[in-house]
Amino acid sequence: MDDTHIRLAHGNGGSYMRELIETVFARHLANPLLNVQADAVALPAMEGGGVVMVTTDGFTVQPLEFPGGTIGSLAVHGTVNDLAVSGATPYYLTLNAFIEEGFDIARLERIIASLAEAAREARVVIVAGDTKVLPHGEVGGLYLATTGVGVRAQHLQLGLDRVQPGDAVLVSGPVGDHGIAVLLAREEFGLRGELLSDAASVFPLTQALASLNGLRFMRDPTRGGLATVLHEICRATGLEVRLNQTAIPVREQVAAVCEMLGYDPLFLACEGRVVAVVEASQAPEALTRLQALPQGREAAIIGSVNAGRAHVVLQTELGGERILEELEDDPLPRIC
Template sequence: MQLDTYITLAHGNGGRFMRELIQTIFARHLDNPALDVHADAVCLPWHQSEIVITTDGFTVKPLEFPGGDIGSLAIHGTINDLAVVGAIPRYLTLNTFIEEGLEIVQLDRLIANLATAAKAENVAVVAGDTKVVQRGEGGGLYLATTGIGFRDPTVRLGMEYIQPQDVILVSGAIGEHGTAVMLARQQFGLHGDLHSDAASVLPLTQALLSLSGLRFMRDPTRGGLATVAHEISQVTGYTLKLYQAAIPIQDPVQSVCDILGYDPLYLACEGRVVAVTAPQQADEALARWRDLPQGQSAAIIGHVQVGPARVILQTQLGGERLLEELEDDPLPRIC
């Protein structure tokens, strides 16, 4: 694969350029082909039980936005990567990169919110490191977290279990995090009462774990629902068909996207889950989600069919179009 010469923002957007960068530099050197590309969290063999580990960086701009901030987002983002592989989060480490000149009262507020979110999820922050970088060499505050959780060793989840006719569900409306952060930047002159969906998805993932037909779960963050669908199709070699009319999208999100030319399918969520189940258990999965406060808008949004590897959107008018893999970065620093 031919690499570019310089890093661009597209190398961080969760789409094709980022995947190629990770494959050709990180996974190649580190002898770990699955690194970050297909795995939310990795299982460490340890005696008879399973320890699951994940790591995440956070660079969201602005640092505070309606519905969250970089502190609570770091907790929810890390917890969610453990939750979607069926683990219960337990420990977290925290790295902070602080830019010289950050207001200390803001740092205090952000770390307080991080701590509150961690406590609410029964996660202990057990180690930390702090670096300060010169003014102009940071974005105010970057965070890096590593989360450790425990998992029942009988849990079997992964894209490799996905089969044709399997059903795709989403736990709630998409694109709210991306839209709320975008509006918080105020660069568009748009204002609304949109809030980020950032939250722990642990109740949603735990609700489905006892379903024998549960194949795979993923939280659609950077790159959104379309990017999760692309990852599944690339790994499995199957075609994913999504039903546009069934995908829950709040009106304000759709309006903002219409005005600015964004496609909500590519916008980040930080509190939603995409699940793939056997067809005969999809209704039960949907019912379990809808029983939860955070799953009221859950929906069946597509299915898997025999290949080739591609993602097809069945439009509201009944037509079909190919969903491209993300290339241009609609929203850098969304998480």
């Protein structure tokens, strides 16, 4: 095998691996904390003296590069967003890469460069990493995992246990863009479109909401989409979530592809949206704050939490009602 593709020896702890780490990973991810020779890295004290928060996520999206992102930028956004919706400011990430033997090194470098760019934009640094190389035929090219560390203000209490009957449900922008953008990038469907994934850090949005009195709970609707977040609310609280279908922002192109292929956009992954539950009287203020940000311009109040049976009810355009069932079969695998 030539020098332009990954070999098993790139994973063995010896000279090839050192070269790969230095020329691809360390070069793009360079920061004062990253020390590719250390077993563990010391984290400087994080501002504010709040609560240290941690989260982790794996990434197996196919294709690895898609309109609006790559598996690399997604691995930053996914983990940054899990910290952000928990009310934390993201600071540090660690990175695991599982790479298939024969992988094009130039492509790996593009992906790591896009990861580095996303990290810079989200103001997080990669402080530690690990690389494994697997034999040809395993891994589907590349999997990544990231673990994030952040800090949440001591007083901020958010959670499913704080959701009350009467609360309003908001979403920060159109749903399903990421799912459909990735789907269109798969050649198997023979479709093309202009649609970009919504993948981005939601920290500006969550930060805008965090100081709002009456903020109960935030979550980013990834795998399983908006509907799955709402089911989690029902299951945890025993309350009903009632949605106003006409209020839910869905891009025309997303709706069109969904209709063509039989998908429901409410079950498709977003990677740059926030679902927020707020005390009803604070909903207009929450909406104003979201809409004031470029990413939140299309935010909407989409429903409410109510006493009643623990299910998700969709009030349709024509005045009917439909129960949204919990997801069983995977409508669109390998989306994140």
